[in-house]
Amino acid sequence: MPKQYKIDKVAEIESSIEANAGVFVVSYNGLTVKQAQELRHQLRELGAEMKVYKNNLVRIALENKEQPNVDDILVGPLAYVFYENEPVEAAKALKEFAKKSKGVLEIKGGISEGKAVTAEEVNAIADLPTKDQLLGQIAGLINGFARDIAVCVNGVSSGLARCVQQISEQKAA
Template structure:
């Protein structure tokens, strides 16, 4: 019979999996306490949270929630970064921190939108623009297109006005 604290821990992990859009797995071996606190703070600013759980309990929670198996990356001292909304900001934060910590933090992979992702895919996610950046780009494209249409429409009317003016000047002469 499993101990009650383990059952409670599996339930907590399951609720985190349900509440969040996904999670990344990172190897934190070698991080100092100060670095870990800094990373947790930076992740909180992006809407993500880093937790440490026993790997076997995470395996059980993943099976219970019918999530993809990521047993190959659940080895050694790993932490789990749960993100609420979009994975881009959390992945960027992890990638930046891993580069800044000179390889102490290692991104191993995770689960994004119900699919298992490896470290290369997490790094590719980090290269994507955020949702706000994409919306800004779309707004810029739309306003540029609208401006171009206005210039064209204005050009037709001003061209017509110039033609009428030239014809009237010719008739006056």
């Protein structure tokens, strides 16, 4: 019979899985308390949260919520980074922190949009532009097309006006 605090922890993990868009799994072995606090603060600003749970409890919660099997990465001391909306910002923060901490923090993988992702895929997600950056690029493209169309339309009418003016000058002479 499982103990009540374990049942409560599994319920807490399940609610985190439901409330968030995905989770990244990182190995934090060797991370100082100050580094962990700094990482948690960075993630919190991006709408993500880093929690440490027992791997077996996470495994049970993932099974209960019918999430993909990631048992192969649930080994050793791990932290779980739950992100609310967009995986790119959380993945960027983890990748930069791993680089800054000289390999102490290691990205193991995770679950994004209901699919298991490897560490390489998390790093690839980190290299993508954020949603705001993409919207800015799209707006720039639309603005560029609109400007080009305006220049073309203006060019046709000004070219026609020049032709009419030249013909009228030839007729007058």
